[in-house]
Amino acid sequence: MSPHTRTRQPLSTAPPAPPVATAPQAADEESQARDLPSRRTALGLMGGFGALAVASALFGTDLLSPSAATTDGDFAGETLKVLIPLAEGGGTDTWARFIGTELSRTIPGKPGFAPNNEAGGEGISGTNHFVSSAKADGTEILVSTATTVVPWVLGRKAVRYDFDRLVPVVANGTGAVIYARTAAGVRGVEDLLDRPKRLKFGGITATGLDVTTLLAFDLLEMDVEAVFGFEGRGPVNLALQRGEVDIDYQTTSAYGPAVEGLVKDGKAVPLMSLGQVDASGKVVRDPNFPKLPTVVEVYEKLHGKAPEGPKLESYRTLLGLTYTYQKGLWVPKDTPKAASSLLRQSADRLGKDATFQKAAAKVLGGYPLVADADLPQRVRTAYRVDDAVREHVLSLLTDTYHAKID
Template sequence: MIKKILATIVASVISVSSALAVDYSGKTVTMWIPFKAGGGSDTWARAIGPAFSKNLPGNPTVVVKNVTDGKAIGASNKYFAEHGKDKDGLVVFGTSGSVQLPYIFKDERVRYQYKNMVPVFASGTGGVVYVRKDMGITDIIKDFDKLKGSKLVYGSQGKTSLDAVPILAFDMLGLDVNVVYGMKGRKAGRAAILRGETTIDYQTTASYLKHVKPLVEKGEMVAVMTWGAPVGGKVERDPNFPDLPSFPEVYEVVTGNKFKGTEAKSWTALFYAGFATQKYVMLPKSAKRDVVKAWQNAAAAIVNDPEAMKVLNKKLGKYDQVTGSKNLKSSLKKATSVDSKSEKFLQEWKNTK
């Protein structure tokens, strides 16, 4: 027992001393974000940047670099082409659901591999589905027959984007939805429903709270469900919207079926990739061990920093942040891999959309 305690103490001392061997004093650390300024990933990066500056050894300046060459996929490919062999942790990568989902769908444009990334921090978010008030829907479960009998229109930015989550959900509920592609982000989708061009939409938690909730309060839109949030290995109600049912809850009530099987597993994989652990701070696999440890220690300090968490909760909603090597590896596996049956199902489903 004493030997075990001593071994733990020694390991802790080695861990701390390794992290202290990294010194970013007077240096600038860059967070490479493969999205334009002003979007969700950019907002997230700028929210956590000061917290990392405060907690990384030497308190470096942390700046956000928005790279949009080739959009999300092309900019992600570019990061690993230019920094895939870096060892010093001075240029880190910020991934997101729009990077995870094309990877799951085996998009031929993808050149990056998650096996070549080391996660050091992860954040989740949620999504809220809403409809126009003039549809006469006030409760998705009580009014489901009416919703199912309606010809719905949804504006999508692409079937292998985050929109795969709502589109598959609509299919599983048996809704008659005309998916109109070509939207340049959820902002465009929100504008379309405001103009009456579409009838059903979703927004991420932060966007919903900022842009849609005021419309719900005015009586112009009606929130009907959320995607949910991971709780104890299951997808339960989103803690930010406890009065709204989660999609799995709606599915079970209106279909009379348990939320299980290949379709449910496939949707859950997409949900983890796009929402539950949507955003990661990554180092390339080539990063030195003490560099990885320094970043992981800084990330762990963030969740214990009330000021940093206040900013994150305001920007993204109140969701758990993921830290610690074991937790990060587990969450990344859920967000970037599917079993063989789900993979086959998703490929076939994608080809029908």
């Protein structure tokens, strides 16, 4: 029985006579009678709603929820629904809410901003949900980070999304520095090879952000013992101070408070930055650490030649995906170009605003908000993962670090 169906009482053969109404009561009932629709009108309305429901079932819910008007250069009256596939309070959540708030104020028409966290499965669940249900009209936006990109690179079974089916609106990167404990006998990069005892690396998981550092060790041909299971880079740093691990990396935002004091006291030495990938696909120095050589430069110093082959391609590819383009906002591929371009152009204007840059310095970690006209093509190139690269990464993780990839 429908929740709107009324149960009718059986009619008796001899209904009691109704009471005689007083004048006010009669007038009130007369008023109600005038307000009630006729049986024919009611049936017509019910039929109309029924037809609308059938049409909605056959052709989708757009009849009940009209599509957004986002192709006229004005998002007035719309709301940006931003899906954050990770829990509230983390770095990605903070980034997404800050950028989303500022972007909604910059887009013509000043649309509303509605962030929605869908945590689960290391970001996979929420991202899967977005690609299967998001409207391609420019109002529904996905947040990506290295946490969701690496499972895609590894081809994990749970991943049902493909970044080739999404269009980037904005990207923002970060960097990292590899440093070592001086008490472990490391004073410079020359002490990384031909060691009497392997250096011990502290990691969180081989199939997360750590993978890029593991690929750096692989490229440099370092013999490293890895211990995984730490809850974050902070605990790893503390373990290094206690002498439990010998080599670590810290991202740009954490490097200052976590490492600079140790360097000043002579307890640690910065060795190299992971670097950045430029527009031509070359690994270049990190602008936040211009005095530190990149992993590629360190290879040249240690081996007397430039690196090449699968190890270099794998490192360069993952460096771009997990650091240079670490975080981003995306819309479905079928989004009208007028809508996606307006979002990107608004983000580009926002990123160039001096007031925003000052306010965003801490959140962006000293790296620009990138949304120029060439961004879609650069990201498309960066996200092109060759089979040889994928196979090399999988082999390194499973054979050397005994990682289980489901």
